[in-house]
Amino acid sequence: MSETVTATASPGISTGRTLSVRGLGKSYGTGSAENWIIRQLDLEVPPGEFVAIVGPSGVGKTTLLRSLSGLVPPSEGGVFIDGVECNEPHPEVGVVFQDYSRSLLPWMTTLDNVAFPLQGKGMKKAERLSIAEKNLAAVGLGGKGHLYAWEMSGGMQQRVAIARALAYESKILLMDEPFASVDAQTRLDLEDLVVDLHVNLGVTIILVTHDIDEALYLADRVVVIAEKPAHVVDQIVTGFGSHRDQVETRSDPRFAEARGRILTRLRS
Template sequence: MTTVQNLDRLEERQARHTLSVQSLSKSYGEGADAVEVLHELDVRVEPNEVVCIVGPSGAGKTTLLRCLAGLLPPSSGKVMLGDQEMTEPLSEVGVVFQDYSRSLLPWMRTKENVAFPLQGRGMGRSQRMALAEQCLDAVGLPAVGRKYPWQLSGGMQQRAAIARALAYQSEILLMDEPFASVDAQTRFDLEDLVLDLRKRLGISIVVVTHDIDEAVYLADRVVVLSGHPATVVDVVDVPFGMDRDQIDTKADARFTEARRRILNEIRH
């Protein structure tokens, strides 16, 4: 019974809001020492869309993601969820951090980690545990709920972090270099998991990455950041739709073209 109820809720969470930044700038420091990192960015993430943000390292990708998450106030401009301005983290937006080994709490079992944000919302124990179980299932981790995060491999920990964001019932998932420190095969599996979740749950996903292949493979649109301070130098539409394949998609001429275009922009 509770299961059905939870699933209904999850469907309700299907992305409806557009997450956007409007002429967002961010500077660190104050006065004459201030360093502008992001300059007048405009980015939109439509419901059920995958948007990848690429750029050379130090381009302020993570800064942008932290602004989108409501963790960092912009120096000027706005972060909007629908028509509401975001000034703090909102429950519509779940974050998966790059450093999965530190974002999962080592003193809680994996399932408790996944259920923890729900406890903050006042959901009863049995209900949140059932939902956590489901979300672990959904990311392909059906049997590890009783284990501690440090007993899992890197890829499994990152799946658990994704499950936690899903359990939180966010409609928009923000991922900061989520697969930067797992091996290549695990990385492909996780990329396909992201696409699969988008397709099945109807959520929007923002992935920050420095890997251009990954960006083109995942994204409906790739936002290219470059320069100091970083500006949006290009937005590349990727026309592959919902169903993609690690081999066929990457061999497609349009994939190669998008890849070449982005690489040229980042090099300059």
């Protein structure tokens, strides 16, 4: 059984949105060949909270994230934003994918890549570019808007992908193992970037990762999903507050205790 958790929002300037998952289930196939990946999964994420979802490989973490984004319709239950059921991509939900290189259009500059989704909002070009420049600066890429994706490192490309999601004024940001393809030092830098963005913007973030240490370092709450079909088996409020430090936070005795608890739960 999972621990009962009363979640609270993190400080920030965004009013945000509440994301609720009620009895979510996703299956593939029909009849005797039907295979339930997720079933009876419940989750409540209040505005401004940072939630990390961890689980063993192949348990259905990415399937869950795609269901939250509206890209994959659930087989049962539903996803709700401020009480309204979400059956398709929501205009206030941004997604940052693991394969960032394929999500950037190679024939567009970095600035144009970030501004491109804003065309759907009917903005004039000057306004789109201004918003794109502001969000590139927010992720540490001010003055780099003239570069193309192929001229940038993997870490810089992922910063562009994050800037694009922020530029769309997403109240909820979904991240699918966004740092899995970069080197160790770049990964630490990107983790700290996301911590800063979360604190400064107050955006709700839901991160899917297989890295337990990353989940504990970044999140206000770690949700553990396991078993087949997958459902929530444990939840841990990290309690580290808004200040995180790669050495200090990971050396905290609570960090080691929580890591051990999650590992034990996943291996049981």
